[in-house]
Amino acid sequence: MYIAKHAALCHVPKCPVGAAAAAPPPESTDSETDGVPSNRPIPESVGVACPDCGERYSGRGALTQHQRHRHPLTRNEARAAGTRRSPRQRRLVIFTEEEEQIMMECELRYRGELRIAMRMRELIPEKTLKQLRDKRAQKCYKERRERYLAERGITASASTDDDSTEPVSTDTGDGRATVPQEEAPETNSCEEAGVGGGSPIPVPELLDVSAVAAIAGGENNVNNITPTAENISPTQTPDMSERVLNVSVDELVSPAASPEETLWRQDVAQTARSCKLTRAAQQHLEVNTVTQLLRNAISEACDLPMGQPQSQIDTLHDRVTALFVSEERGVAGRRKGRRRGQNKRGNRRYLYARTQDIYKKEPGILAKHVRNNVDWLEEPGVKAPAQDVRDLYKKLWGTNPSEVQVPFLGEPSEPALGLGTVLTAVTVKEVNTRLSRMKMSTAPGPDGIKKGDIKRVPGANEVLQLFFNLIMISGKIPTAWRKNRTTLIPKEGKDGMLAESYRPITISSLMSRIYFGIIDSKLRAKARFSPRQKGFMNESGCFNNIHILNELLRHSKAKNGLVVTQLDVSKAFDTVPHQAIGHALRRKGFPEQVVRIVENAYEDVTTIIELNQAPIEIRLQRGVKQGDPLSPLLFNLVLEPLLDKLETRPGYKIDTETQISSLAFADDLLLVAQTVPHAKDQLSSTEAYLSSLGMKIAANKCRTFRVNRTKDSWYLTDPGLELDSGEVIPVAGAGDHLVYLGCKLSPWVGVTTEGIRADLASTLSRVQRLKLKPHQKIDLISTYIVPHYLYQLSIAMPAMTQIKLMDQELRVVVKNILHLPQATTNALLYCGKRDGGLAIPRLEWLATSSALKAGLKFVDNPDPAMQALATGTKLESRVRRLALDARIAWPVTGEQLTSYTRTQKKAELARWKRLGSQGKSAAAFADSRIGNAWLRDPSLLKPCRMITALKMRTNSCADRAAMSRTTRIPDPTCRQCGSQIETLGHILGQCRHTKPHRIRRHDEIKNLIVEELKKKGPEVAITVEPTVAATGGGNLKPDLVIQSRGRVFVVDVTVRHEDGNNLAQGFTSKVEKYSRLLPQFQQRWAACSAEVLPVVVGTRGAMPRETIKNLTKLGISQNHVLLTMSLIALRSSIEIYHEFMDYDAPRTRRGAQPHR
Secondary structure (H helix, E strand, C coil): CCCCHHHHHHHHHHCCCCCCCCCCCHHHCCECCCCCECCCCCCCCCCEECCCCCCEECCHHHHHHHHHHHCHHHHHHHHHHHHCCCCCCCCCCCCCHHHHHHHHHHHHHCCCCCCHHHHHHHHCCCCCHHHHHHHHHCHHHHHHHHHHHHHCCCCCCHHHHCCCCCCCCEECCCCCEECCCCCCCCCCCECCCCCCCCCCECCCCCCCHHHHHHHHCCCCECCCCCCCCCCCCCCCCHHHHHHHHCCEHHHHHCCCCCHHHHHHHHHHHHHHHCCCCCHHHHCCHHHHHHHHHHHHHHHHHCCCCCCCCHHHHHHHHHHHHHHHCCCCCCCCCCCCCCCCCCCHHHHHHHHHHHHHHHHHHCHHHHHHHHHCCCCCCCCCCCCCCHHHHHHHHHHHCCCCCCCCCCCCCCCCCCCCCCHHHHCCCCCHHHHHHHHHHCCCCCCCCCCCCCHHHHHCCCCHHHHHHHHHHHHHHHCCCCHHHHEEEEEEEECCCCCCCCHHHEEEEEECCHHHHHHHHHHHHHHHHHCCCCCCECCCCCCCHHHHHHHHHHHHHHHHHHCCCEEEEEEEEECCHHHCECHHHHHHHHHCCCCHHHHHHHHHHCCCEEEEECCCCCCEEEEECECCCCCCCCHHHHHHHHHHHHHHHHHHCCCEECCCCCEECEEEECCEEEEEECCHHHHHHHHHHHHHHHHHCCCEECHHHCEEEEEEECCCCEEEECCCCECCCCCECCECCCCCCEEECCEEEECCCEECCCCHHHHHHHHHHHHHCCCCCHHHHHHHHHHHHHHHHHHHHHHHCCCHHHHHHHHHHHHHHHHHHCCCCCCCCCHHHHCCHHHCCCCCCCHHHHHHHHHHHHHHHHHHCCCHHHHHHHHHCCHHHHHHHHHHHCCCCCCCCHHHHHHHHHHHHHHHHHHHHCCCCCCCCHHHHCCCCCCCHHHHCHHHCCHHHHHHHHHHHCCCCCCHHHHCCCCCCCCCECCCCCCCECCHHHHHHCCHHHHHHHHHHHHHHHHHHHHHHHCCHHHEEEEECCCEECCCCCEECCCEEEEECCEEEEEEEEEECCCCCHHHHHHHHHHHHHHHHHHHHHHHCCCCEEEEEEEEEECCCCCCHHHHHHHHHCCCCCHHHHHHHHHHHHHHHHHHHHHHHCCCCCCCCCCCCCCC
């Protein structure tokens, strides 16, 4: 029984009872020309055949569900065909519901204005003015309008339904109307450039429109503007106007220091000078000298109107840079690429070396190539002709388009921010935080300074703090920071011979990136951004935007219908005009000092594009540098006015109070609307805004689709959108999918996981074939491969059966890579490394916890649109059902979800301990950092020895006792001594054949303890292996007798196999054995105390807590000593095992003892 019809219908196609046994030949099925299933009667005994694949189902409901999941194109066409009107049917409705809704919105938007019908016709061009006026005159329309306005708290006035004041038009009969033109009233404002319907731009009192345009266009000076009656205020004289106009732009933008700025400089200077050098830095003569110079320069800068001059900034920069440049460090040359081998062996060596190179340098890139099945063996470098590269970037960066007009110039800005609240003094903590975020392998700038060069200088952070405060006060940057270098990174799947197939990454000096990274943090802390912009924000931007789009699709298919347009801005970061950056900062209320700092950073900037041939130098006249920490913020600020404007226009209505018009992640822009006219309006506004900035939309890379609602269903159609240039936006059909922020999204089903299992299987197969060491393959899978697929699984959350199958395929591959039997317990893979496992991610756990976390964050997000979507799509109930399916108590908190995976790992460890054979030693290694150190750092063991260690951990080696569990072994006794059953414990601890090796293992540990005790000097007296007569008779020979500070310790080393209770028995037996000697030793040396300290180490490297406590009493507590002791035991045991197996010995029968 099923609780709902939908659940039963979903079961029908999978039901083995109702499905027909075999499909008939293709000629036995009929289909219409448009692919819709035929309606001819089919006998119930035969069933219904699918016209696309021939599969048969018991009824049409089952066939419908099959087509919905397997043949979306066919199902979509069937839905669309069901809504088409018969050509004989008379159309009684002139205005559709969609058109009437547009008219209602116009009534609200233009309430109280004249010529409302003309406004309506702009959005409904297929209707004439007469039709619109007649419609507005109808009684039913007026009643609906009154209700519509009343719901929004507005009382309809008499003037809203009177169109008598509109100019009389003449209907031409072809749907158009001619309206007499009126003269535009004179005004002193200019229309907002590039955006239709924009508000007028207020012009400064003393400057006319041309003067404003000159300043906005970045002209160097406006002295040529002649004072006229048009550009002089009535309240001012020509002399005053001339005095204002005859100044340079720099003086207009950078006036003399105001009292607020002067006070700010003094505060910053005082904070900067109060920083003291560390003791190590005070002993560095050059650091002391540079520090004093910087403090003096900061004091002088407070008294200068424009701070320190550029020459002084450059001189101090050279002194600071000299601290980080080592004299013996030469200029590193470019490493030549590896040469391919001339024969088969040489090719194998090249393949291994090249794969190792890219794994060690960029493992994430290697994982991406493997996922996309892209060849990673090509040597890095630009294959495109140098002239093509020069021409492309000269056009992109080297030209300053004259037609650029800042569309948001003159718009009301946010409240002004205080200079002291935005640009606080740079602190040593900020420098250290920013530096710690950088990797040691961070690429250096043109000056060659690396992170390691800064870290090695004592007091470097204090020096940088002083220098950064100096240039912040002065509003200038060193001239050397204006030089950059650009590296071209090839794009995946692109032709390397084309210059457009590379992504330019431009970086300046490392010190410059630290400084502007700090400035970026200060600006972000005070700026407020549009909730629609998720790129480079302090949230899971990709995840949230994909989730919003997925929920929008779900909501629209049940409610209103939807039009989605995915836009691709061509070379977005490379074409941002520099003229717009300062205005974007002012619009956010940032003070002029901030504007000067940022604009100064983009003046006279050059870069050198590194090519295999001669480098190319280009001046950056537009674009923000991809690779600079400030660039994401600047790009978002320039795009912000567009997002704000889109939100004021009709979009998709989630409820009566909330709508959403766009989704943005940096330059990845989505437009969402409820109707096609609204979508066209959005697209036109976006294109006009970008065009005014000199940016373009690449129509061939865009996609669009429309969700049409019917009475009880929905279907997809082409909205027919095109740019103003006439380029058509391609449609995404029911069988297509969009790639949005790295996730596949189908208009038909939303975020889809179709093919994800096969994709994972093929990716894992390619990882197996990589020329990497086993632990490198495992790291690649755990760190890069699994998280990539988890990203889609946590959003779409497919059936748990599919996720478990993916986990199974992952386990098979991991065990094959490590040469482990498939019968090896899964706990070895999933338990944490501290508990003796490999910490392989388990999708079943992670997908559930990630989906729950994402759902809770979505529900609790302060964004009104996200909250409305969560309510409209009943997201919370779906999250609750998912939690209950995972046996997590509801309501659930973020802390519970964080501990969910840990709880699952603990349960897995408990199951491992209960295993009769493979779980014997699990308890000995649980929560042991020392015993499991080689799992965290695989370089401690050779790859082949690591595989043996893993087999030892689970008792799955090739000893006869283990092999007898899967294969019949005629004689399970030891192959070397024949006295006992051949188990791993017997081989490593009891067999006579391995006794010399065991003695050597024991002595290495004992000698290590002696060496560490000798380091403590004469206060410790060591007696090695004394022969002592015991009280009860006989002689005893402990390993060590140690005298220290009136105490005597009897130390004896033993290596025991970890199975069962062997380690605890080792402690007990040693204490019982040597306790009889304690009174004798205490009396002989007049000691105040005597104690037996057994040092018990596991054969596989286990270090019990009691052993660590005993060694601590001896003064041996360093982790590296304990780790060495553990590794001695483990490595020796591995060698004992391999020597015991004697792989080179002749075999009497092939395959009789399958040790390998």
